[in-house]
Amino acid sequence: MTSRSADIQRALFACSPLAIVTLDAAGTINAVNAAAIELLGHDQADLIGKRAQIVFADPRAYDQLEATRFNIPSGMPEGRFTARYRTRNSRIFDGETVAARVASEGAYGTGTLLFIRDVTAELALKAKLEASDIQLRAALASANEGAFSLNLVTRLGSTRGFINEFLGIASADATISLERWLEITAEDDRARLAEAFETLRTHPTHPLDIVFQATRADEVMRWLHMRGKVTEFNRDGSPLRVSGVIADTTERHALETKLAARERQLAEAIEFGSSGVWEVNPATLKVAPIGPIRAMLGLTDEEVEIDGALWLESTHEAERGEVARQLRAMAEGTSNVLDVEYRLRDARSGNWIWLRSRGALKPDTEPPTAVGMLFDITELKQLELKLAETERLMREGLEGANDGAWSMDVQSNQLTVSGLISRLLTVEDGATITLDDWFSLLPADGEPVARSRFRDFTDQTRDQTGAGTSQDLGRFRVIGPDSSEVWLRSRGRVVEWTPDGQARRAAGIVSNITEERRLERALAESDRRLREALLAAGEGAWRINLRTRIGEVSAIIAEMLGLPPRDARVTYDDWETRIHPDDLDTAREAFMALRAGERDSIDIVVRYQSEVGGWIRIHNRGRISDRDTHGNPTVATGFIADITERLATQEALADREQQLFQAVTAAALGTWRIDLVDQTINLRGTIVAQLFGDDETRTLPISEWREHIHPDDLVAVDASVAHILTVDDVQADDQYRLRDWAGDFVWHRSTGRIVERDENGRATAASGVLWNIDATRRLESLMAEERARFERIYRATPAMMHTIDNEGFIVEVSDFWLSHLGYKRSEVIGRRSTDFLDPESRERAINVELPKLFQMGKNTHTAYRFLRKSGEPVDVLLSSFLERDKEGNPVRSYATLTDITELKATNAQLERTNRELDRFATVASHDLQEPLRKVAAFSSLVRRRYSDKLDEDGARSLDYLADAAERMQRLINELLSYSKLASQPLNLTDIDMSALVRDIIDQLETPISENNAQITATELPVIQSDRVLLTQILQNLISNAVKYRGKADPVITIKASEDESGRTFIVADNGIGLEMRFAEKIFAPFQRLHTRDQYEGTGIGLAVVRQAVERLGGTIRVDSEPGKGSTFIFDLPRTPPKPRGEAD
Structure with missing residues (x-):
């Protein structure tokens, strides 16, 4: 990869709007981009180095994904899945994820890239669209309309709703070609319909709006109205798809051409219905039927009006009286509304059709006329019968399954119950109870949990995730009528909402799982015994689907795979990647033979790379445990045992001496063996070359060996040797200096014990290990010097400082602290810091400040009063911080103290000065106001007595004088208020x-x-x-x-x-x-x-x-x-x- 391409990839990673998380082979997060940080809400430091489980809402889901290599098929570069993730603030969202396997450079092996996109809103929208689609289908069906979509390139499309019935198609959705449409279109309209679709190719912005005739499945020609527009385009901008609706407008077309005079009547009656119109004169009982009702009555086109008696004759005798009664009430003027349901015999088929007739009397017509419409409610009645039958079957099913049903009015907390619930409460099926009645069955320890879960269920709102779906309300115990303990499982869902989205009505099922619980406990006990037996034997169990290559393994095998120590799902491919290359063919041949049915069992030993123990030897044995109806193997089960230790012990016994020698050589160690009879010592390992300059083994007399030991250490070495010779089963552990081949003394550590004794119990040989610890000793010396230097600086710092341990005892104190308070170091170290406070400060420190320090980790400017050795008080401000160990426990607190005794005295003096200033301001303002009042009084007196004798300048000067006195008065008052505010x-x-x-x-x-x-x-x-x-x-x-x-x-x-x-x-x-x-x-x-x-x-x-x-x-x-x-x-x-x- 070039430098430029690497830069581009890094820029794409950083700037991608998709959240990207990279994992190493162990599933640890090693990089995230800005979009991932924003989506997951974690800082980068919170994620790097953590297991990827941290971002998944359910760790088990992550385990399954990791076990299946994140759904990446074998041989493919990527896989896709949708998972639930959890942000730092615990928001859970659905993430559409693309997982890509990448090879990392260096020692990290193969890693994984996860591209995550938040699709929570999309899934919610999809659900809403599905609900909207259902509503649309119902609306289209009720409106005698159907929806269509047609690809203008392939000339294939889909239809739904009424139009499928028109075409004689039973399914709700169907596929149809444009040619099929043209085929059923009337010959006179066929070219016009084809031209309308062709026009959309050249003018895609034009709407599609055409009325034509087409042949229905029953060979009846009907008028159809098609409306739509281009809704999708190709990449080159050409139109791709047109969508719209098709309505059967035959009746409307017939009414427009044959019954134009009835349009006014139809408009007036439309509010009463949407299927079949009628007009009746209550006085004469003459009826004018319009629409499909005419065909039901078997009328010809010439029969515009009929006698009402004919209508009544076609009405079922069970409802005929009610129809006649409402007509009479309208004729007599006692009612002006007709609303009745009845059966009418269809003259075409002889079948009874359920109708609902709704209408009203129009008194403003002459003669008064009643108009209304008819609804065909046959299907509704059938549904009502079906519902009643379904409820009966459900009750019977609940009885047979030992289940119970409930329906709850959330607002009133009342339930209608049946089946098992009725029997437990000893009430009739269909009885209404309160929620408290139901919870009264629960024992005291289970009632709060059940109430909480039920409250969470009924408190949900329509816009919450999962609202309206079936939810598990938990398992709980109840006490039956015979005082027996019954275990139940309840599920339910909200079936009706209030306009503001609150739950109005909920329903659900309660099942008796007492036997299920007993079997679960028995199974758990059996499983526990099996696991304990496997654990004691160091074996793990496995079960694999030979077709999907996905298996289940117990905790021991899961740990081998690097998974948490619990049952887990893994793939055979994950398992196979850890088999040693030299043993891979053996393992693969055995598995493929099982899968093909060529053998019934396997028994192999292979090397395996365990996440816990590295390369181990395992003994894998198993057999076919399930087959399909054709006898082909489908499932195999077996056990795996780690026999590494057993094999290793055997191999170790064979080459122990060689391994020991190599280990000693590689670790720069030396072994020693002293023959106490011959008084010689044998040295082996690289330590020999360090001491003597050559060779890897040497034997020399004890006396010569002693010449290599530093003279100052000989006494300690002799004492250690004497100790192990006289005390049974004790180990020597000594540190002393040895002279190396260059003549320098180097620190070594020697450990060993007596390994052989003669028949009299006297020691004859000792053996041990010797290694160079000179660097460690030098480091310890430097650390001791640095520690001493810190203590000297601490003590000499010209500030009051002390250090206390986690129990409040002083462990260090500065010299300035001692000199300022007049104590010696020996009088302070080991005493509590609170011993040097006055009673008020001591009580506050113990009860308030020290607990706050150990909780918050610091104190700032805390006021205390210390006592000098002479008893003189010293006011200080103390600031401190707390040192904690790795577990977060307090270790020490370091404090600095500032003497504020003089500052407090200065503040007191300042307050006294301020009070004196306040008194001065009061006296001064009083002394100033007295002459001002005289000036104001005499100026007023002069104005009254001599105003007519003063010229214009004199009067103006007098006004200035009075105004100045008034302003001076206000100024003095406000100045006095200002001075008083502070005090x-x-x-x-x-x-x-x-x-x-x-x-x-x-x-x-x-x-x-x-x-x-x-x-x-x-x-x-x-x-x-x-x-x-x-x-x-x-x-x-x-x-x-x-x-x-x-x-x-x-x-x-x-x-x-x-x-x-x-x-x-x-x-x-x-x-x-x-x-x-x-x-x-x-x-x-x-x-x-x-x-x-x-x-x-x-x-x-x-x-x-x-x-x-x-x-x-x-x-x-x-x-x-x-x-x-x-x-x-x-x-x-x-x-x-x-x-x-x-x-x-």
């Missing part, structure tokens, strides 16, 4: 925000009315907050929205939303707006964007709003554009700040 205590209550907005609107009624402002508040929540602060916020925002208006009348909208963190309130207007560069400036005190002449105000209103919002723990911002209004958004936390005095 006043919160009064938290439940506040209905909608009611609060209405109160504020009432308070601002004058400016709102003067500006013709429109204020809309959507449904606002009830929150816990401070009413005064919320009033300040909303009152300022609403009054500003009214004040800073544009040319249009103010429109103000107030709404709210909420999430997990809190609530968001929005106040939006259509006013003058502002540039966003001033969005922060407007919230500062005394900041104005307009002159006082343009808009009045002190410039402190929005500063008050921000102060109030922040006092409630929230934030506020603005979004605006000049000329397009402003939107103020403030967020409040779900939990408001604690009132002063309650805070920590």
Whole structure:
């Protein structure tokens, strides 16, 4: 494959709209494309490396697919199937899947590509189309119409409905050629019909609409009306198929030509029926029949009216009286409606035909006339009789099968029962019971489950998957009338729905499976014993269909195939691929001989590649267990035993020494054997070359061997040797240094034991293994150094840190922690961290914070009060994280502590300063207001006494003075309110925000009315907050929205939303707006964007709003554009700040 073609394939894989999942030979997912990630809802990391079962809804379905190589036929590149898949959020969908076998490069073997397309909606649509098709057939049949479809190329088509009866075809669907149509078409119309179809070839957009005569199967010429259009085209754009409907219009055509005068009567009577029209004069009982009824009565074309008595004579005597009574009631004026069912003898065949006659009196005609229509309900009556007979047979069948039937009104929870159910409840067949009556039969432990399953069944909606189909309602026990235990199985389906898609009526069957349960238990026990016997013998059972080559295997064989350890379905081909190539002919010959019937049994030993044990030897024996009626073998059964161990033991006994030598050589090991009598040691393996520079075996005296051992290790080695010599059945395991051929000392490990003793029990020989562990020892040394380095850094870090184990004991602590709290390391290590807290912090840590840490894995800025050794308190903020082992169990927690004692003192000082500032603001505002009141009073006095003596400039100056005093007064008041907001205590209550907005609107009624402002508040929540602060916020925002208006009348909208963190309130207007560069400036005190002449105000209103919002723990911002209004958004936390005095 070229680089370019590989790039193209990767691009196709990534960009394909189909979901693509690639599996390796073991069924593990190794790649997915973007479409698969989107369809399955898993991240790529969630899928890669996982078994493909993770994406299938039913693992058993996946096992079957995997066992059959994903339906890929032998010798074919691909296979197709539809399976149910499960997404990450548990949505189950139907996936149309194409499986393709691919050969992977490298060591992965043969893999599989799965191309998955979600066809859930298509299958649902198909079901709806099938239902629609049934409805269409019924509609076409009732309307005396048939549907057709014709291929314009092959000139072959299909018909359904009425037209098949016309052609004398018994089936619902039929195939017919255009030539057949032309053959039955009247000779005068034949060319015109052929031309109509030819026109569609050149003008495919033209509709097909033609009326012609054709010969019915009974040789009667009928008028037909064919309508249709081209519905399918070839790839070159030429028309391919035309579809449409055909209606028998003979009666209509006859009425149009012979009974034109009756069209008005037919139109008036059409609402009463659709088959046969009649008109009667109740006074004279003269009847004018129209349509097929004339032929039934045997009338000629000249007989337009007949005497009603003739009609009554043709009526069956059982219904004649009722027909006459309704006619008399209409003649006497006591009724103006006729609706009666009766039998009429058909003059043509002499048979009784069931008719329904419906009509009404038309008093506006002179003389009064009744008109109506006739329905042929013979088939309906036959169906009613058939239904009654079917119900009788069903009751008898239920009785014979020991079953019961039920029909339930879901709305009222009432059931009509028969058969087995009636007998269990000791009621009559057809009796009505309540659902509780039925559940009263169930024992207490089974009733909740049964109720739950039944509730799920009746709660389903019409649009749910599987709705309306037969469903298993489970198996359950009931207590019979004689107190015996009866096992039942119930199935049912919803048979009628409400208009909104809820279940209205359901029906089902209850079967007695008591004997079935007994047999199942007996079979299960027998199966258990067989499995235990096979397991004890290390054997697996198999059963294979010799025709399909698909078999069933027990758990042991399933594990060999790499499947879960349970019964599984596999193919012979899957089994055969694991047989050793040298044994393949033997196995294949035996299987083919069984299949051909050339032998009745097999008994072979082959090598087999097991997923569990690799290449093993198996003993496969079996025989023919079933044949067809011709004697040909169809099924074979047998057993497989793993005899690898037995054969391996035999082979091991033959070449044990050679294998041992090769193993020692390959693993760079050495074996040693000490002859305690001769005081020599024999060494074998590559270790000899490492120590002496050559050879693979050497024997030397013990004294010379001791010269190779490091002097510092000799004492330990001698002690180990003395121990194994004096203690029975003990193994030595020592590590010491040996000098290699280059003169360097290298670490080795030696293990061994006494292997021979003389008749007196004295040890004569010892044997063991020696291998080089120098690299391991060096690594351990480096790790120890690194661990010591980490501990030095940890301890020397200029921060308070400690580490606790999973029981809360301190295992490590920094030097800064010790010096800051005044403890020695020995006074801290091994004690609980909570021992160094004050009582309140200790209780909170034990009951709240530590459990939270072990659950959540971390704590952040947790406030504690530690105690120095001197007893002095230290306030800290502690943050920690938890280390877990592979199983997720807590191991250690690492914490850092920040001393906030000085910070808390600073905050306290700041609060005292703020309180002093508040007092200063109050005193200052009071001192400033006193002279202002005098200025205002004296200016008012001067205006009253000397206004007539002041000139125009003097009067204007006096006005300026009064206005300035008033503005100064407002400014002082608002400044005082602003200063109090930060310090006043919160009064938290439940506040209905909608009611609060209405109160504020009432308070601002004058400016709102003067500006013709429109204020809309959507449904606002009830929150816990401070009413005064919320009033300040909303009152300022609403009054500003009214004040800073544009040319249009103010429109103000107030709404709210909420999430997990809190609530968001929005106040939006259509006013003058502002540039966003001033969005922060407007919230500062005394900041104005307009002159006082343009808009009045002190410039402190929005500063008050921000102060109030922040006092409630929230934030506020603005979004605006000049000329397009402003939107103020403030967020409040779900939990408001604690009132002063309650805070920590």
